[in-house]
Amino acid sequence: MSELFYNAVPNATRVAPPIPQPRQYPASKPARVYLFGTCVVDLFYPEAGMDAIRLLEREGIRVDFPQGQSCCGQPAYTSGYTDQARTVARAQLALFAGDQPVVVPSGSCAGMLRQHYADLFKDEPETLEQVQALAERTFELAEFLLHVCKVQLKDNGQPVKVALHTSCSARREMNTHLHGRALLAQLTNVERVEHSHESECCGFGGTFSVRMPDISGAMVADKTHNLKASGAHQVLSADCGCLMNINGALEKQRETLRGQHLATFLWQRSGGGR
Template sequence: MSVPLVSAGEHPVRAYPPRPQAVYFYGTCLVDLFVPEAGMDAITLLEREGIRVIFPDNQTCCGQPAFSSGFPDEARQVAASQLDLFPEDYPVVVPSGSCGGMIRWHWEKIFADDPARYAQAKAIAERTYEFAEFLLHVVGFNRPDQGEPTTVTLHTSCSARREMGTHLVGRELLAKLGNVTLAHHGHESECCGFGGTFSLKHPDVSTAMVTDKVAALKATGASEVVTADCGCLLNITKRAAKEDLDAGRVKASLPGEHLATFLLRRTGGQASGSN
């Protein structure tokens, strides 16, 4: 049974700036080390639109893992090291709802007692965008679909949905692709069970959640799952891969990729992830 989402209406409609000349790309630590192709494809998509992408080399992490684990001092220390990376007034684009949410809403909290850093953090927060949101609303992404007809299903991360308020963005982007049918899965608004350290601390519950999520995604019959968050992506695809492994299946029963990669592939771009 699919449950309609009653959104809280907490996110006032964001006023988007005109398309800028340049952006800062904040790749996130997870993408940097584990899913770099998602970041690279997002960069390619932006550059293809004529936007200069600046990748500050000193970027590490927004501090979210420590923050949400109850280590605010450690989060502050790491976040503080990132505050000087965005000196120009360019938008900061983040290919992850949870890291975007950290910068947009929580940085100002962790620097509440430090006026100088608070001001800096707040200024960055106001020009920070989740990648898909930026691509749709600021870039105005609209490229013809060049792929074969296919059906995909979409998972939206809880941070994108509830912190960034961008749960409709993925749908709208996919709707621009003429040959792509979006299959909605049951309990779509429900968490995939990742939750960062939650997946390590409470593996039983995390497993139950991701197992249900994988089953719901597979039940759509879609050929793959697309998501704009790499935490969810790894959680879902690695769970599906384990199910395949346990069942002795060679072909992946639920392949998945980042929305950036999917969009790039479908619109004639050269995706980076073919190792």
């Protein structure tokens, strides 16, 4: 989060963003995984969740979706409501027990599980071991497809230029931009165009966009201006919070350019089959 965010939100937890560490990936694909769908996918982009499941099932993996899952706790955590965030997180820990990998179609939510739950439960040694085990088996969707499934995508679509937006937290915490780029590079008819401000926040920032709407609006205006200037036909992102903000701004500007979740794009381009 930016310094503006912390100045605007007095109770915000000031935690330096962790630097992604190299990790050991499983030697083979697991037979089953959990999908942590995220609340934004559930409420606003359900097709992204379904396409994530389809991509995983096509790799021969059975996907379990615990029905009681909810928010990862990130909005409360970054707003300084630690007790409330811990309550939400504890419920997710109970639902995603065992040793199955947890795949998340959102880099920011995956980062919360993998990087920030340890801070949230640092004063509970009896829970911390469970939290650390969850962190080790949590993967962002593109990361999992690339490094665990070692997916090989066949492009069945027409030539298209796309711009990839990676949320600022997902970029720092989960290297989502690298995973997305690598998957798109497998699609022979897809040209990924570079755009200015790619690494900058779109202005959503969860509760930041509500507390500081003028600054948030200026940030998404910069983001959409540069996306339009890139010449891309389509915007892709692995974070639905960013998509909701960017698409809302583009719609207000009466632009035809729109964003789509990476999972849906990959599923559609590869024709739903090998």
